[in-house]
Amino acid sequence: MTVLIPQSLHDALAAATANPDAQIIQGGTDLMVEVNFNHRKPTDVIALRRVDEIRNYVVTADKKNVVIGSGLPYREMEHGELAQLLPALAQAARTVGSPQIRAAGSIGGNLGTCSPAGDALPVLSALDAVINLQTATTSREISVHDFMVGVKRNARQPGELIVSATLPIINGWQGYAKVGVRNAMVISIASCCLVIDREKGSIGVALGSVGPTIIRCRETEQWLAMQIDLKNISIVAPNLLKEFGDRVAKESKPIDDHRSTAAYRRHAVATLSRRLLTRANTQ
Amino acid sequence: MSANSEVYDLNVNGQKRQVRDAWVGESLLYVLRERLGLPGSKGACEQGECGSCTVIMDGQAVCSCLVMAATAIDSKITTVEGLTQDDSLTAVQDAFITEGGVQCGFCTPGLIVAIEHLLDNNPDPSQLEVKEAISGNICRCTGYGRIFEAVNTAVTTRRATNL
Numbered sequence: 001m002t003v004l005i006p007q008s009l010h011d012a013l014a015a016a017t018a019n020p021d022a023q024i025i026q027g028g029t030d031l032m033v034e035v036n037f038n039h040r041k042p043t044d045v046i047a048l049r050r051v052d053e054i055r056n057y058v059v060t061a062d063k064k065n066v067v068i069g070s071g072l073p074y075r076e077m078e079h080g081e082l083a084q085l086l087p088a089l090a091q092a093a094r095t096v097g098s099p100q101i102r103a104a105g106s107i108g109g110n111l112g113t114c115s116p117a118g119d120a121l122p123v124l125s126a127l128d129a130v131i132n133l134q135t136a137t138t139s140r141e142i143s144v145h146d147f148m149v150g151v152k153r154n155a156r157q158p159g160e161l162i163v164s165a166t167l168p169i170i171n172g173w174q175g176y177a178k179v180g181v182r183n184a185m186v187i188s189i190a191s192c193c194l195v196i197d198r199e200k201g202s203i204g205v206a207l208g209s210v211g212p213t214i215i216r217c218r219e220t221e222q223w224l225a226m227q228i229d230l231k232n233i234s235i236v237a238p239n240l241l242k243e244f245g246d247r248v249a250k251e252s253k254p255i256d257d258h259r260s261t262a263a264y265r266r267h268a269v270a271t272l273s274r275r276l277l278t279r280a281n282t283q
Numbered sequence: 284m285s286a287n288s289e290v291y292d293l294n295v296n297g298q299k300r301q302v303r304d305a306w307v308g309e310s311l312l313y314v315l316r317e318r319l320g321l322p323g324s325k326g327a328c329e330q331g332e333c334g335s336c337t338v339i340m341d342g343q344a345v346c347s348c349l350v351m352a353a354t355a356i357d358s359k360i361t362t363v364e365g366l367t368q369d370d371s372l373t374a375v376q377d378a379f380i381t382e383g384g385v386q387c388g389f390c391t392p393g394l395i396v397a398i399e400h401l402l403d404n405n406p407d408p409s410q411l412e413v414k415e416a417i418s419g420n421i422c423r424c425t426g427y428g429r430i431f432e433a434v435n436t437a438v439t440t441r442r443a444t445n446l
Contacts, residue, residue, distance in 0.1 A: 002307070003307050003351065003353040005357070025351060028350055028351055028354075029346075033329070035308055036310055036330065037330075042308060097331065098334060099415065100337055101346070104345055184419070185418055
């Protein structure tokens, strides 16, 4: 077994391309659990913790997008400029594990593992994020919707590294809400991200932990856009609010598992989505 | 930089420590306890949920069970054993004793490290900030009340000794 610790993105890409089967480790919060429980015994490992280029973020010159390095720890998203530009991402980041986990975990890790419970993933989905993947010689952009293929499966090819996620800065409202068995330190039972772009008059609703991967409620989004004026803050009538939640629940595909039941999860996403829509029109 | 042999060095508590005869995929927690004779960090959940293995790595409190030790060869690691250079106690450790913040003691080293890290960065935290800082450290004995009192006492002691 070898452990490589490249000191630059260039060296990391060269290492990944030279050894496409190597296990990539970023924060370690998923991989080391599998190693500790003998579910996985990696042979070659490439550790990204010293690749500074993926551990920061930039706002593009036109101020329309934020490009977030795949290794930027969640703790850096909780407050400050990034939290102002992407409040839903900040809310999601604050619900990730504990301070210890948020010092290690990153968007790249959530995407790499591609669990439907990954806290940042509903935010990436609702905002139509674009993922950048690179090898030593190639670079491609892929929509997050195409990147997430199934339960713990994604479109990353052997030899590729997840380099960044690009999220739009919207003029509107965005929020994230999650249900777990307690307040701190939980993996979500159900989660929801809601984004209303007041300029475009569009809405994005994405659900976590209620399907094989993140679910975008496209039918509900189209339905709501016909019911209310999304370009302006408008109080949503109680009957519309109820139907909105019911429709969101209908688009979810939850299962019974060790964390919760399908019935509770359906109820939870209906409630979470109604709460977020109410907040969007009162804040 | 790479660790591909069975021998590599870690910087623990200000000392260069050689790790030998180890599988390079071992967690930092395992290496600290079983290879380097530093059993202060505790292993309970091994999945980053309990915080009893908390150490300071490059200025951040992290779960040592989730760090692959061989990837930490260029990091500065401080364990509960390294909080003081001699046998004396830190203000936080002392406050845990005087306030009765220790019952079975298993979570204590992780809590001490997490609280030292908090107070080094934020010497006068609010109650909410304390709760947030130790939200990743689970204690099943105390109900946390005496631990919060210990933090308050440590804050006062540290302020007095810094004057």
